[in-house]
Amino acid sequence: MHTHSQHFEKLMLFQPDKFIRISRDYQHMKKGVYAGSFDPPTNGHLWMIEQGSKLFDLLVVAIGVNPDKEYTFPLVTRVEMLRKITKQYRNISVDTFENQFLVNYAKSVEACYILRGIRSEGDYEYERVMRYINSDLDSNILTVFLIPPREIAEISSSFVKSLVGPGGWEKTIKKYVPRSVYEKFLKQFKNRS
Secondary structure, eight states: OOOOSOOEEEEEEEEETEEEEEEEEEETTOEEEEOOSSSOHHHHHHHHHHHHHHHHHEEEEEEEEESSSSSSSSSHHHHHHHHHTTTOTEOOOOOOSSSSSSSHHHTTTTEEEEEOOSHHHHHHHHHHHHHHHHHHTTTTSSEEEEEOOOGGOOOOOHHHHHHHHHTTTHHHHHHSSSHHHHHHHHTGGGHHH
């Protein structure tokens, strides 16, 4: 007779265009959350997602929604862009959350890890403080920090959007965002040339 822990049930997580098959042995599964506004997703985000897919059995890429913030791309478009750039990873799902602390969202999806990127001293100071706050809220959820390679360390969504406008901006931003995001970018800003 097999006990539940000896017999792994398979769970299918549906995401348009793919199914994610994961083991239901939650005690041994490393599940992480990588959150941001992803407005738009950049090559820096993609690097973090690639690393997270190697570190965790399941990585939830979660778009945090702040109702007081104005976004360049609507939520549905950001979800679509993330799903497109992560479709080759079988252990990644895309989700959204609103009006809750990241650590509480991580707990709600049964993740034990929060993945964060550090690009600069300013990022480090902010993330260090948030790590302690998250630990105060739930000490069972750990924060994992990654430092991206030098060639993408300065890439952020704000940086990419700031390049729009001057002549040749289309060619300039192409190297900072995934191809499918670049195509959305061109549609969004087609009248800014």
